[in-house]
Each structure stands twice: as structure tokens, then as C-alpha cells.
Amino acid sequence: MIRKLFIQEKFLKKIREGKKTIEMRLNDPRRHNLKEGMVLKLENIDDNKDIQLIEITKINKYKNFDELYKCEDPILLGYDCAEEANPNDMLYFYSREKQDEWGVIAIHFNIVNFSFDLVDTFIFDMDGTSLNSKGLVSNENKEAFAKLKSLNKNIIVATGRPHYTAFDWIPHIGTDLPIITANGSMIYDHKNKKMLHFESIPxxxxxxxxxxxxxxxxxxxxxxxxxxxxxxxxxxxxxxxxxxxxxxxxxxxxxxxxxxxxxxxxxxxxxxxxxxxxxxxxxxxxxxxxxxxxxxxxxxxxxxxxxxKKASKGNGLKFLLKELNLDINRTISFGDADNDISNFDVTKFSVAMKEASSEVKSAAVLQTKSNDEPWINDFIEKYSK
Missing domain, CATH: 3.30.1240.10 (Hypothetical Protein, Haloacid Dehalogenase-like Hydrolase; Chain: A; domain 2)
Incomplete structure (x- = not known):
């Protein structure tokens, strides 16, 4: 799912000033899974480093922008006064044919300023994320994992590897929680040496x-x-x-x-x-x-x-969060590949690695450094302020 919305700088400024709290979009298939409580990333169309996180509070659906403009507050849409509001402004972005085909939505939102205190459970991919390009957990990342544990944060590993090849690295990550393996096909309790759940191919x-x-x-x-x-x-x-x-x-x-x-x-x-x-x-x-x-x-x-088709990292994560009675609204996931996107779709917050593809970055709401850098500690420090 794409979590990124492009926005003009003038409207981004209004959002940060609290003057604009509704975004308008075509209700095409890319947005059918948007829902209340979901966090999205607004990106300045002229500066991709200028982003603002928002949380959806309500989604109203309409046949077209003519109907939307009659029902929504024009000031909250971003206009300086009601007299300026004109649904034909949206024809620059979306044709009437597209409006008739898909309909449109008004996304009501609140600003979210992410901080370390908003999350209790951290979900880490292994290859390309927790492990560096040599396939090792760096000393800096070992220390960062230990720091997370000392702060009573939950650490969950979600990997494409099976549990029997992940055993070497789990001690370096330091989690006692069950691990999501084989892209969610197997959930394994390594502490008690027990398979909790699996999904097999017919x-x-x-x-x-x-x-x-x-x-x-x-x-x-x-x-x-x-x-x-x-x-x-x-x-x-x-x-x-x-x-x-x-x-x-x-x-x-x-x-x-x-x-x-x-x-x-x-x-x-x-x-x-x-x-x-x-x-x-x-x-x-x-x-x-x-x-x-x-x-x-x-x-x-x-x-x-x-x-x-029943298996994905995200489905495995939903199973495990329920099994462990962990709050899904206080979760964050990290990854670099297509198989991590299903985790991004589940967790409240999501972070793509620097080397991730554009598709993966568009599915995440935040981005961090390379897996060859001490990125975990940098992330903690950046968002603990």
C-alpha cells in the first residue's frame, strides 16, 4: 500500500499552521485500503526531504469533487476563503472521467510528530536491515538492540529466513520473543523450541x-x-x-x-x-x-x-501481536525489500532503509540510513529528542 501523498509547499505550510486538515484525492484502487487511524506521509512535491506525518481521523466518500465541495469546509480544504473554493480546480489533477469511474475522497487528519515514546514494539527485518552487507550484526547494532531491551521495548524479528538458519543471529539481537520466519510462513518460539503456527503451500x-x-x-x-x-x-x-x-x-x-x-x-x-x-x-x-x-x-x-497465499510477514505479525497481546497501535517496522511491505501495512509506523526500492520507500512513512551504518542508535537518538 502506498503511504505517500505528494503535496504543494503552500498547502504543507497551511497544514503545519493548523489551517488545513483535509486532503482530497481520487478514490482509485491505490487508496481503497486507507482507513481511520492509519499514518500517512505527506511529501513536498518540490523537496522530497520535506515530509509531514498525518493520522487519518475520518474518510468521506463522494461521487465527484462537485459533491465534495458542497459538503466539506473550504477553509479546511486549504482555501483562504469560501468564495475561492471551486471544484474545477481539481480538474488540473483529475479528469471528470476519472472522477466518474472511481469517485473521490476527503481525508480528514491530524498532524503526527513521530517520537520514540509513541512505540513499544519494534519489528526488524534481518537481511538488508538488522544485518550489514557482510551478513553480520554490527557491534553498534548489538549495543542498540541491548539499549532497546533496557528501555523495555519489545523486539520482534521478521525474516525471510527459516528459523533454523536464523538461530546464529538471534543472540546478537537479544530478543526472547518468538520469531516470524520464512516471510510469515512459520512462527517459531525459539526460547521454548516450539512451532506456534505455519502456513504451507498446497x-x-x-x-x-x-x-x-x-x-x-x-x-x-x-x-x-x-x-x-x-x-x-x-x-x-x-x-x-x-x-x-x-x-x-x-x-x-x-x-x-x-x-x-x-x-x-x-x-x-x-x-x-x-x-x-x-x-x-x-x-x-x-x-x-x-x-x-x-x-x-x-x-x-x-x-x-x-x-x-495465506502467508506474509504482515499476516505472521498480526498473528503474533494477538498471541502476545501487544498493542498494534504502538508498533513500528523496519525493512528494505518487497516482502517487508506487508509488515508496513500492519504497523502504525514504518521505516524503509536507504537502499530500499522506490516502491518500498513509498509504502513506508519514514526512512533511515544504510544497514552498513550504525542506523538503529541514530534512529533512537533522532526521535528521542
């Missing part, structure tokens, strides 16, 4: 996907509730670098498992996209578009994930 689809990827000679992994099945086509150096045979021998098998795949609950396929050309990858996306119970999402620049 067995018939899992078998079809496995055969399809194997025939295309992709390097890929199959995550199950009990371990990893590796398909090493020797097309990349992924398996050499990952070294699962040595790192997690009790959780890893390598080979061809088409006849055994029905015996497993498959929660995710991780596909190394550099195994083949973009043309072949496009055929994978085409193939997945025909699957009824699973979907494909980009997780890293060289990886895509395939998982159950």
Missing part, C-alpha cells in the same frame, strides 16, 4: 512448483517445517557460500526430492534468480500467476520467494 502445487523449477535447472531451496531441501544445479555459488551441509547438517538435505515432497509441509521456495536469464525468470512469474494457493515475491536483488 501439496499438489508444491509438487508442480518443485518439478517446474528443477526442469529449469534453478538453484533453489525448499523450506519445510522440519528442515531445508536443497536443489543444487551448480548454476551459482549460492550453495558454496551458504555451506548448509556444515552449518546446519541436522536440518539440511541436498538432492532430488520429487517423490518425497508430499511427505513434507512446504512453507516456502527460495529461488536464486541469477541461475537463469530474466526471460526464464519471467516464465516463472507467468507460471506462478496460474497457481491458486501460492504466490511469488521479490525478497532480495537475486532471490524470489514462493509461498502460500
Amino acid at each position: 501439496k499438489d502445487e508444491a509438487k508442480l512448483i518443485y518439478r517446474f523449477l528443477h526442469e529449469l535447472e534453478y538453484d533453489f531451496l525448499v523450506y519445510t517445517t522440519v528442515g531445508i531441501l536443497g536443489n543444487n544445479a551448480n548454476k551459482t555459488d549460492f550453495f558454496v557460500k551458504s555451506n548448509y551441509k556444515t552449518r546446519i547438517p541436522e536440518f539440511y538435505q541436498e538432492g532430488y526430492f520429487i517423490d518425497q515432497i508430499d511427505n513434507y509441509d512446504v512453507t516456502k521456495f527460495l529461488v536464486i534468480t541469477t541461475s537463469n536469464s530474466q526471460r526464464i525468470l519471467n516464465s516463472v512469474f507467468d507460471f506462478m500467476s496460474e497457481c491458486k494457493g501460492s504466490y511469488i515475491v521479490q525478497s532480495q536483488w537475486n532471490m524470489v520467494d514462493i509461498q502460500s
Whole structure:
């Protein structure tokens, strides 16, 4: 979901002065999920560093701007006086045809000035966020995680990795709370060594996907509730670098498992996209578009994930917040990839990393530094003032 709205500087000034408290927009599909209580980011159209957070208090729907202008206060829309208000002003942005097709909305809001005290629960992605480009938790970030814990903040990890490859890094992050793994496909209580919840790909689809990827000679992994099945086509150096045979021998098998795949609950396929050309990858996306119970999402620049349509980081987070009885209105999530957007859609506040794509940044309301910098402590200090 896009959380960013562009706005002219003169109207941004009126908002900060408390003179404008309603934004008008076309009610196209990008805005169908907007709701009361949601935080949005207003960005100065001439200066992308000039932003203001707002919280939606009410959304009124109208057939067109003619109707909207009759019902809403023109001063709160941003006009200096009622006589200036003219619905034809909106034709510069939206045609009558578009208004007739989608209708329009008046978004009532309050200003939000984010501070550290507004959140109790911090949700962190791992790769590209908590981990640096070397795949490590830096000493500075270890100290920052410890600081969060000392301040009685809840720390939740939400990763694309399965729990059995995330164990190495959890002690450095220092959370005792269950972890959201495999993009929400598995929720694992690492403290009590117990699976709390999982969502598996339908067995018939899992078998079809496995055969399809194997025939295309992709390097890929199959995550199950009990371990990893590796398909090493020797097309990349992924398996050499990952070294699962040595790192997690009790959780890893390598080979061809088409006849055994029905015996497993498959929660995710991780596909190394550099195994083949973009043309072949496009055929994978085409193939997945025909699957009824699973979907494909980009997780890293060289990886895509395939998982159950019931599974996402965001769905996993909703389950865990309810399980732990944590207030969803006092949450903030951090991430860098497409698979983090579902978390952004759940939490009150959201933060994109510096290296994130424009789509990810548009789905977040705040932005922070690179994962190779001591960004967590910088974030705490910036918003604790």
C-alpha cells in the first residue's frame, strides 16, 4: 500500500499552521485500503526531504469533487476563503472521467510528530536491515538492540529466513520473543523450541512448483517445517557460500526430492534468480500467476520467494501481536525489500532503509540510513529528542 501523498509547499505550510486538515484525492484502487487511524506521509512535491506525518481521523466518500465541495469546509480544504473554493480546480489533477469511474475522497487528519515514546514494539527485518552487507550484526547494532531491551521495548524479528538458519543471529539481537520466519510462513518460539503456527503451500502445487523449477535447472531451496531441501544445479555459488551441509547438517538435505515432497509441509521456495536469464525468470512469474494457493515475491536483488497465499510477514505479525497481546497501535517496522511491505501495512509506523526500492520507500512513512551504518542508535537518538 502506498503511504505517500505528494503535496504543494503552500498547502504543507497551511497544514503545519493548523489551517488545513483535509486532503482530497481520487478514490482509485491505490487508496481503497486507507482507513481511520492509519499514518500517512505527506511529501513536498518540490523537496522530497520535506515530509509531514498525518493520522487519518475520518474518510468521506463522494461521487465527484462537485459533491465534495458542497459538503466539506473550504477553509479546511486549504482555501483562504469560501468564495475561492471551486471544484474545477481539481480538474488540473483529475479528469471528470476519472472522477466518474472511481469517485473521490476527503481525508480528514491530524498532524503526527513521530517520537520514540509513541512505540513499544519494534519489528526488524534481518537481511538488508538488522544485518550489514557482510551478513553480520554490527557491534553498534548489538549495543542498540541491548539499549532497546533496557528501555523495555519489545523486539520482534521478521525474516525471510527459516528459523533454523536464523538461530546464529538471534543472540546478537537479544530478543526472547518468538520469531516470524520464512516471510510469515512459520512462527517459531525459539526460547521454548516450539512451532506456534505455519502456513504451507498446497501439496499438489508444491509438487508442480518443485518439478517446474528443477526442469529449469534453478538453484533453489525448499523450506519445510522440519528442515531445508536443497536443489543444487551448480548454476551459482549460492550453495558454496551458504555451506548448509556444515552449518546446519541436522536440518539440511541436498538432492532430488520429487517423490518425497508430499511427505513434507512446504512453507516456502527460495529461488536464486541469477541461475537463469530474466526471460526464464519471467516464465516463472507467468507460471506462478496460474497457481491458486501460492504466490511469488521479490525478497532480495537475486532471490524470489514462493509461498502460500495465506502467508506474509504482515499476516505472521498480526498473528503474533494477538498471541502476545501487544498493542498494534504502538508498533513500528523496519525493512528494505518487497516482502517487508506487508509488515508496513500492519504497523502504525514504518521505516524503509536507504537502499530500499522506490516502491518500498513509498509504502513506508519514514526512512533511515544504510544497514552498513550504525542506523538503529541514530534512529533512537533522532526521535528521542
